[in-house]
Amino acid sequence: MISFRNDYSEGACPEIIEALVESNMTQHVGYGEDECCFAAKKAIKEVLEYEDCDIHFLVGGTQANLTVISSILRPYEAVIAVDSGHINVHETGSIEATGHKVVIADGNDGKLSVEGIRKAVKKHEDEHMVKPAMIYISNATEIGTIYHKEELQALRDVCDELGLYLFMDGARLGAALTAEDNDVEFDDLCKYCDVFYIGGTKNGALFGEAVVIVNDDLKKNFRYMIKQRGGMLAKGWLLGTQFQVLFEQGLYLPSAKHANELAQKMQSEMKKLGVSFFIETTTNQIFPILDNQLIEKLQKDYAFQVWEEMDEHTTAMRFVTSWATKQEDVDAFLADFTKLVKG
Amino acid sequence: MISFRNDYSEGACPEIIEALVESNMTQHVGYGEDECCFAAKKAIKEVLEYEDCDIHFLVGGTQANLTVISSILRPYEAVIAVDSGHINVHETGSIEATGHKVVIADGNDGKLSVEGIRKAVKKHEDEHMVKPAMIYISNATEIGTIYHKEELQALRDVCDELGLYLFMDGARLGAALTAEDNDVEFDDLCKYCDVFYIGGTKNGALFGEAVVIVNDDLKKNFRYMIKQRGGMLAKGWLLGTQFQVLFEQGLYLPSAKHANELAQKMQSEMKKLGVSFFIETTTNQIFPILDNQLIEKLQKDYAFQVWEEMDEHTTAMRFVTSWATKQEDVDAFLADFTKLVKG
Amino acid sequence: MISFRNDYSEGACPEIIEALVESNMTQHVGYGEDECCFAAKKAIKEVLEYEDCDIHFLVGGTQANLTVISSILRPYEAVIAVDSGHINVHETGSIEATGHKVVIADGNDGKLSVEGIRKAVKKHEDEHMVKPAMIYISNATEIGTIYHKEELQALRDVCDELGLYLFMDGARLGAALTAEDNDVEFDDLCKYCDVFYIGGTKNGALFGEAVVIVNDDLKKNFRYMIKQRGGMLAKGWLLGTQFQVLFEQGLYLPSAKHANELAQKMQSEMKKLGVSFFIETTTNQIFPILDNQLIEKLQKDYAFQVWEEMDEHTTAMRFVTSWATKQEDVDAFLADFTKLVKG
């Protein structure tokens, strides 16, 4: 069975494993105040070309989202997201559990739109309603689409105008930054975002998300928040080491590029075979709409995920690749797929 | 510099590292629903000699404490702990952040007493006060002491009588179960506790705590709680693999025993040299009261923690050993210590 | 200036004022454990023809909603409501502030539909999403529509099938029960609802909502919840006295009927004049779509609320009547209105 179920099915890049093995018996200071974390932060700041930010390493995405958002909002403030936003659907109400409403706004292709934000803010006009105070976007989005520079600038502008913070969930930031049609680079991020994170879990690390706080107003006492929410890893250097390897050795973008290329190969080959798509992406997630009988046959050898029933006979499925996906597995899949379709 | 600062300064047992390396490129199902987790649960249940419990693997102790406690209590209910309890002092109000008061009760030597519990419950008599609904103990305690069978039975009895759940934080459970004066075994735990956890972070693992839910009433939908609180590790098999190694290979207790023996060696040698102790323990934490000048000299080569100022001239310090502490480092320390004391 | 802005612009029915004046210097037990509260509960139970329920008096609607909902849900559970539900829009995220998501479901005319509930539940399928555990409806709804017996039975059935609690916000229950097309009576409510409340604030009292808990599972320790959420009135007999008067003297339904009749008079007269409506109701709120110039002229002498812009030239407005609205004020308004429309 070969899995295209998600981008967290394997462990970590060999370089990371090597570094962890090597430093295993070295004594470190706890709670992320060690040399590995410091080095990793330095390496990330260099890539961001931005010195004046705070970086914190957290274990996972939900943890990062809830810690960042609850750190920023006052009790009556809310965060704006699109309906399909990870915090809205797939985190078991973790934001609400910290006391805050997720306000849904309109968007396109999984992306929040300026008009959506304006409308959402306008509807919340007085103290009988929550007060939107930040926007949450993810790049790449839940459905594999990406934000372009122009879009990010427009979001930044409307945030400035309306007094909102801009928070970017970068669980799949690598996939976004290495997409064929992408025009955003690492050194743009601190211009657009008040806070964002660089996802490690889905791009080469065993686990770990690097939260980057750009806006000075949001920096204070963030370590208290991490600890309170249960996110302060005792052996924090495990996070530091992983990001150190990814960024000092320049592995982050190539790992993501590898994943994108294999997924895009699958998408283009399927298209050639006449498959239509729930949405066409340029990243490591693709969403072909397949005949249910075909799906059943494919499932004997390949694992992938149901995305949405389209009608009685067809279903949109999600295939995901990662830094660890093997070219030969993609080739084998495409050969089998072609055989079954042409069958 | 040799560190006796804590028991989470190094990585993991070589056997764990080996297993992680070996399975690094194997594809696993996410979120803890993989074969490694299943095997680890099986191995733990065998050691507990108790089949009918639910086991969940979480990354850290604060996360385990807040997830368990907030899963059990209704909004107006409170958890009883001793003043020095980890949840009361060292978790940045994580329990309160989930909405619940920690009610302080009397105890002895860091341990909760039956009288303390009775008094605390009695004081909370009506709806103008929180309602105590569970007790929190840690074994070993914050100050390295342990609960004996008789004490656990007495706590169980008073909990049954007063309608309280018994939750044991086992971040240092290994240290407790291998202490020289201990009479509690793994297969006793399910008799005494409604829920407890077996600490991996401080005893051989990179990270990880195995939460064991014994009481049927507390089992339902616990995975929702883990996800909501940000504790559901995407690559959950990393936790499973570690506990599988610890319990299938019988490493858990020996790792703890090693730590205890080295700390106890330090304690007994210091005693011979006339040192008095803040509290005498039988586990891997010791608390000598040292002259401040001596401390300063020791700190040139050794790291350890200030525990409490005793007077102008002396301070209680904490020295901690772990599964990873080397006999030769303890020997070196004791040689230097003896030299400095004898002057 | 005559106000049709809302149904809480005046004080209380003369009978209530009289009772409060009369008992002003009588000494009462505090916190709602007084004879007036007991008598009021007895009177309400008689009207409900249901003995086996618990009744609690709270000061206001938001307070009642948040106390009831947070009392019932476990941390990861959510409440289902329509988009226009009061708890979703107009309570400043009070439900989320207690940790729970409000899941939006489809409905018609401000009312939750069975299909909407099914769809919402189906979408929340595992522990990565919140778990819907109750539905919230209000009767009358935010836009003045009411639930009929058949609809309530259908909601009850789907709740039983899917394991959901049914909570009815009755801030405007009087308006619903006395609407011309209503077929629900007080003695039906305990059959359909697990918990509901009978609104006093908008129907004759100075303030006060009587929460009725029907389902035994939801009764335990509710007074703890009231106290914790800040809703336990020291002089609780003020609430008891008011509900005692309303129900012992049979004032509740007539007060609401009065309000309905005047609003309906306004609606039918406007219709005769060719006015169209945002929605046609049978209760004390009406929503005429008026020309903006007409609105401006009316506002010189009458206060009422903007509901929704329809287009450049017209706006849906809300007019509300209450137990206190005077026939002569309605007559005066209609005369002026007619004059202005006929020009």
Place this chain on the structure above:
Amino acid sequence: MISFRNDYSEGACPEIIEALVESNMTQHVGYGEDECCFAAKKAIKEVLEYEDCDIHFLVGGTQANLTVISSILRPYEAVIAVDSGHINVHETGSIEATGHKVVIADGNDGKLSVEGIRKAVKKHEDEHMVKPAMIYISNATEIGTIYHKEELQALRDVCDELGLYLFMDGARLGAALTAEDNDVEFDDLCKYCDVFYIGGTKNGALFGEAVVIVNDDLKKNFRYMIKQRGGMLAKGWLLGTQFQVLFEQGLYLPSAKHANELAQKMQSEMKKLGVSFFIETTTNQIFPILDNQLIEKLQKDYAFQVWEEMDEHTTAMRFVTSWATKQEDVDAFLADFTKLVKG
């Protein structure tokens, strides 16, 4: 049966009742944005001799405490109080329910001490602990004692030094300001406090606490907090009217003085009869230690509260007077008491 059980056993001053009756059918704007509220605020500001503060009227004390405190603190911040503080014991964990720890500090006679604050702050030194950010005091305290100018100034100074806000619960502020040994006046309060409230419930009103926010940093969006926590009264003018009467007609302090005098009369007469006290006060609460047999006899005709068991034979009781307590009832009690004691 005559009750000395508490200071909220009766309704409101006749002047307040009169005003409520008079304005009963007047139409008001809702939610506290009416003329009565504006007038009341003006009257209070005059008495405070401080224009630049925000005033909000809430229904009750627990509501005021939880709304103020949760408005001010960031998630990891805590409030310091003495062990006997109302928020610590008698509000069912309402502060914790908003996510914040109440840190207990040492004090004397129910009053927080500067040393207690220093010690509490010193103990909370890093991100593994909550961060104390405000102090909570009540004046008069839970046990009827009061703060003098010198004490308030010392608290203010230590707050400024340590970066803490000072919040004064004034549920019994009247009793404090009219105590014989008091040297604090209304126009001092804004100098000492960042925020405080003036209690109406226990001093002449049916209900109501006037929250005064002095510190600019704490003013923003407070109405959002009130609404979210369920404290925004629809008919807000009921609160405005009551405070308007109390302050425009100068009833606040005289009402409290009346209560103090009667309680002090009881205390001094009891002392003459050889009674000892749990604590001697100068306000409207007194705490005689009485023989259990005597208590039993008194309870036939008088209601009062058990405070604390002293030994097998004696118990400290609490007697409370209010603006509504009648001289003749105190006289009757003292006559009976004397007879019983003298036997």
